[in-house]
Amino acid sequence: MKKPELLAPAGDLEKLKIAYIYGADAVYIGGKKFSLRARASNFSLADITEAVTFAHNLNKKLYVTTNILPHNDNLEGLKEYLIALDKIGVDAIICASPVIIDTAKKHTDLEIHLSTQTSQTNFEAINFWYKRGIKRVVLARELDKQEIKQVTHNTKADVEVFIHGGMCVSYSGRCTLSNTMTDRDANRGGCAHSCRWNYDLFLDNEKLNNNMYFSMSSKDLQTVKHISDLIDIGVHSLKIEGRMKSIHYIATVVHTYRSLIDEICHEEDVDIPKYLLEIKKAENRLTSHGFMQGMTTINEQLYNMRSENPSQAFIGIIRDYDKATGVATVEQRNKFLPGDTVEVFSPNFGSLKFMVEEIKDEEGITLDAARHPQQMLKLFIPFVVQPFDMLRKIP
Amino acid sequence: MKLAVTPNHFDMCPNLLEAEADILIMGNTKFSNRLPYSFTLDEIKDVITLAHSNNKEVYITINIIVHNDLLIDIDHYLNKLKELDIDGLIFSDLSVYELAKKHNLIKYLIYHPETLNTNYYDPIFWEKEGIKSIIISKEITLDNLRIISRESTLPIGYIGHGYLNMFHSRRPLIENFFKYNNEEYQQFINNRNLTLIEQKRQESYPIFQDEHGTHIFREKPMKSFRELQALQTMLDFLIIDGIFLSTDDIVQATKDYHTLLTNNNQQTLNDIDDQYPEHDKGFLYKKTVYDKY
Numbered sequence: 001m002k003k004p005e006l007l008a009p010a011g012d013l014e015k016l017k018i019a020y021i022y023g024a025d026a027v028y029i030g031g032k033k034f035s036l037r038a039r040a041s042n043f044s045l046a047d048i049t050e051a052v053t054f055a056h057n058l059n060k061k062l063y064v065t066t067n068i069l070p071h072n073d074n075l076e077g078l079k080e081y082l083i084a085l086d087k088i089g090v091d092a093i094i095c096a097s098p099v100i101i102d103t104a105k106k107h108t109d110l111e112i113h114l115s116t117q118t119s120q121t122n123f124e125a126i127n128f129w130y131k132r133g134i135k136r137v138v139l140a141r142e143l144d145k146q147e148i149k150q151v152t153h154n155t156k157a158d159v160e161v162f163i164h165g166g167m168c169v170s171y172s173g174r175c176t177l178s179n180t181m182t183d184r185d186a187n188r189g190g191c192a193h194s195c196r197w198n199y200d201l202f203l204d205n206e207k208l209n210n211n212m213y214f215s216m217s218s219k220d221l222q223t224v225k226h227i228s229d230l231i232d233i234g235v236h237s238l239k240i241e242g243r244m245k246s247i248h249y250i251a252t253v254v255h256t257y258r259s260l261i262d263e264i265c266h267e268e269d270v271d272i273p274k275y276l277l278e279i280k281k282a283e284n285r286l287t288s289h290g291f292m293q294g295m296t297t298i299n300e301q302l303y304n305m306r307s308e309n310p311s312q313a314f315i316g317i318i319r320d321y322d323k324a325t326g327v328a329t330v331e332q333r334n335k336f337l338p339g340d341t342v343e344v345f346s347p348n349f350g351s352l353k354f355m356v357e358e359i360k361d362e363e364g365i366t367l368d369a370a371r372h373p374q375q376m377l378k379l380f381i382p383f384v385v386q387p388f389d390m391l392r393k394i395p
Numbered sequence: 396m397k398l399a400v401t402p403n404h405f406d407m408c409p410n411l412l413e414a415e416a417d418i419l420i421m422g423n424t425k426f427s428n429r430l431p432y433s434f435t436l437d438e439i440k441d442v443i444t445l446a447h448s449n450n451k452e453v454y455i456t457i458n459i460i461v462h463n464d465l466l467i468d469i470d471h472y473l474n475k476l477k478e479l480d481i482d483g484l485i486f487s488d489l490s491v492y493e494l495a496k497k498h499n500l501i502k503y504l505i506y507h508p509e510t511l512n513t514n515y516y517d518p519i520f521w522e523k524e525g526i527k528s529i530i531i532s533k534e535i536t537l538d539n540l541r542i543i544s545r546e547s548t549l550p551i552g553y554i555g556h557g558y559l560n561m562f563h564s565r566r567p568l569i570e571n572f573f574k575y576n577n578e579e580y581q582q583f584i585n586n587r588n589l590t591l592i593e594q595k596r597q598e599s600y601p602i603f604q605d606e607h608g609t610h611i612f613r614e615k616p617m618k619s620f621r622e623l624q625a626l627q628t629m630l631d632f633l634i635i636d637g638i639f640l641s642t643d644d645i646v647q648a649t650k651d652y653h654t655l656l657t658n659n660n661q662q663t664l665n666d667i668d669d670q671y672p673e674h675d676k677g678f679l680y681k682k683t684v685y686d687k688y
Contacts, residue, residue: 069513071535072542099516118511122463124490142565143462150463169564171460171608174510176561179534180613181593185683187510195562198594201572201602203586211576214591216568216609296566298575 003265004230005237007063007160008254012042015250016051016062021388022251022347023258026061027051028094030243033081034066034074036117036189045084052089061091066104067115069097069173069187079107086110094138096173096187101134111135113160117173117187121147123154130157138239141167144294145226149233158236163223164253164279165241167290169195169216217302222287224275227257228264248314248333251390252282255347281313281345281392315342318389319376328381332370336393344381346389353394354382396656397632399454399552400649403431405438407642412449414646415653418632419446420485422456426465426472428487428607429560430456431637431645440479447480454483458507459607460563461488473498483527492524501525505552509560510534518547528552528631533559534678537622540629550631555619556648557636558601559677562611569604587639601639616640617677618648620668623655 008024010016019027029043029051030036043051048064055062064085068074078100085093086108093110095101096117104110113136114120114129121140129137136158139148143161152159168175175186177194184190198213208214221241223230230238238261240253256279263270288300315336320329336342338359343351359367360378370377397417402408408419419442424433434442443453455476457469469491476484477498484495484503495501506512506521507530521529530552531543544551569589573580583589583604590599591611598614619626619633626633635652637645651667 069511069532072514072539075514097511097513097516098520099514102516102520119460122461122466122488122490124466124493125461125488128489128493140460147463169566169568170562171565174460174508174563176510176534177611179678179681179683180561181596181598183681183683185534187513188683190684194593195564199591200594201569202590202592202599203583204588208583208589209572209576213594214572216564216566218566291565296571298571301566301568301571301575303572303575 001231001265001267002234003261004235005061006254006257006261007237007239008250009165009240009243009245010051010250011243011245013047013050013054015245015247017054018247018251018388019254020055020058020060022254024060024240024254026063026091026237027055028063028065028239028243030065031081031085034068034070034078034100036065036067036187036191045088048085048090049088055091056089063092063094063113064090065094065115066100067094067096067117068189069117070099071188074188075099078103082108082110092136101132105133113138115173116140116162119171119173123151126151126155126157126159130155136160136236138162140171141221142171142291144291145229145233148230148235152234159234160237160239161230161235162221162241162290163227163230163238163257164221165245166285167218167221167241169218212304215301215303218290218296219288219300219302220285221290222279223289223292224256224260224279225272226289226292227260228270231261231264246314247317248390249282249284251345251347251388253279255345256282258347259350313392313395314390315340315370315393316377316391318344318385318387318391320387321381321385323384326380326382327378328385330370330377330379330391332373332375332377334373334393335369335371336391337369341394343392343394344383344385344389345392346385348386348389351392352383396627396630397452398635398649398652398656399632400635400645401431401637403637403640403642403645405432405434405442407646408442408445410642410646411649412446412451414649416451416635416649418452418454418482420454420456420634422458422485423472424605426457426459426469428458428460428563429610429638431640436475436479439476443479443481452482454485454505455481456485456507457491458485458487460565461490466490466494470494470497473500476500485530492526503527505530507552508532509563514539515543515546518543518549518551522547522549530554530634534681534683536682537625537679541625544629551629552632552634553626553630554617554636554677555622555626555633556617556652556674557634558612558616558639559636560610560612561600563608565608567604568609569602612639613677615673615675617679618668618671618674619676619679620651620655620664620671622676622679623652624659627656 008019096115178186201214316330399418504526
């Protein structure tokens with residue numbers, strides 16, 4: 001059984017390190033230029049250099065998104081930027097536009113992946129690109145497992161499939177709702193998510209939605225139950241969406257799929273309910289399997305509800321641990337108190353619980369509560385923990 | 396510059412040719428998105444005969460986003476089309492390129508993926524692939540169209556008149572909404588009299604669901620009479636999209652553009668442009684924001 005790559009997003013260097021530490025085989029990031037998710041794309045060339053070094057030291061891969069559909073005045077510096085990425089040693093770029101693809105082919109040795117922005121839905125189209133030097137294709141999120149299987153078995157290109165995170169309601173890359181309604185170009189990093197807004201639906205002048213707004217909004221993708229099938233199909237890379245998500249989200253989602261993939265590939269009995277519980281701990285919108293089982297139904301849509309479910313469970317991240325004293329340095333993320341039962345979530349041992357005793361600040365002053373985000377705190381933990389382990393409050 | 400028009404019925408094709416449409420664009424809804432009318436192969440055959448006898452052309456659209464299960468049907472369809480003496484074949488999905496190659500139809504292909512042809516390099520890329528033409532994305536401004544045209548030796552087209560599509564989902568969004576509310580939905584499928592109004596805006600966007608998913612359009616149809624002289628120097632063909640328009644409106648628009656192409660004096664231009672007060676300029680002057688918000 002071929003073990004697929006687990007590919008995770010990162011919006012900054014800390015998230016990138018978390019993604020690798022918690023089990024991603026590869027991470028994709030955006031640079032300052034030519035990338036969608038403009039607000040998340042804050043990696044300078046120096047940052048990308050650090051990211052590549054970090055990845056390659058772990059024998060892992062780093063991909064950079066250059067996936068906008070550029071207009072004429074967005075092309076300045078493209079060649080130089082791609083050459084710089086090549087020199088830095090990034091493992092691939094993710095592209096949607098022929099001008100970026102051909103510039104990379106002409107001036108660099110960069111491996112090229114075709115972005116989901118081009119909505120690749122069948123093997124003939126994928127083979128068009130494979131014959132033109134595209135090594136890997138990210139499939140459209142509109143394909144069910146049968147279609148993914150047909151594509152994978154009829155192309156020599158590596159196939160990458162989204163397994164988790166946000167979904168465009170439209171075919172990706174073909175939507176200009178945001179352009180029309182807000183002047184923000186969805187295909188150049190400005191998507192205003194107009195498809196998630198509330199609408200009234202009319203037949204001529206008669207309003208048809210009387211009880212609730214007409215909503216097109218989609219639940220997020222979550223495919224824990226389908227990973228085994230995707231591995232059987234021979235999908236090359238399993239991709240998590242969310243360059244703007246938190247470190248806790250990245251850690252939780254990556255670690256869940258990492259453990260799941262490893263168990264399946266070791267042909268162990270897989271406890272799916274355990275993984276479903278675990279992935280729910282990521283602060284998240286409501287989820288569904290998207291198109292995995294065929295055409296979407298009402299169960300894959302969001303109606304009459306706000307879906308965001310910000311979790312208060314993530315209370316801190318370990319920055320240091322003194323094995324001699326058992327005292328950990330913790331960076332606070334949400335309020336907790338002495339007496340709270342806490343779970344340490346670690347890429348090394350899964351999770352272990354303890355009860356918080358005394359909480360001190362960096363000066364050694366005892367606190368009645370951990371109240372301030374990013375305050376450095378000292379607390380005793382009765383087992384060995386490591387930097388980047390995370391603390392969750394048990395309700 | 397030629398005028399390319401999508402008829403909303405088989406019976407109106409002679410009227411459009413009489414109105415001096417140079418190209419009729421048509422297809423079958425099984426393989427085409429957002430058509431004003433679905434033509435059978437027999438109808439296409441008849442229109443081609445009629446058009447060619449008037450020295451006019453017929454372009455066929457196969458512009459769906461193709462899923463595997465339709466590849467064989469498209470292959471068969473191309474096999475029939477190649478017997479019909481078509482003048483152009485508009486496609487959106489690269490599977491159609493791959494299949495057209497088998498049928499020796501590459502030289503008829505016109506690439507129109509709605510949103511992907513956005514800069515000067517796109518015609519250069521596609522010229523190397525041996526196709527006939529590409530249609531520049533609707534959200535490209537007049538200024539950018541000028542640059543693309545200047546750099547291009549491949550003929551290019553652009554939608555100049557009618558309703559522009561702005562969203563296509565594979566999801567059956569209308570059906571699912573009514574199902575969620577336990578209401579009948581059949582009457583709202585393939586219904587082209589539905590509109591959406593966003594909670595905080597007063598704009599009314601046409602929406603419909605068909606066998607290929609759910610489609611949403613801009614509120615107002617666009618026009619480009621005042622830009623016609625400029626467009627004439629840039630384009631091989633200008634599209635008048637007939638979706639949501641009446642037969643009379645499509646014919647009249649065709650006549651009006653033709654009039655201005657032959658006699659573009661200021662008075663005629665003003666008179667014609669004044670006849671379309673509800674239309675706007677699409678993206679001709681609407682520069683969308685990149686990375687600055």
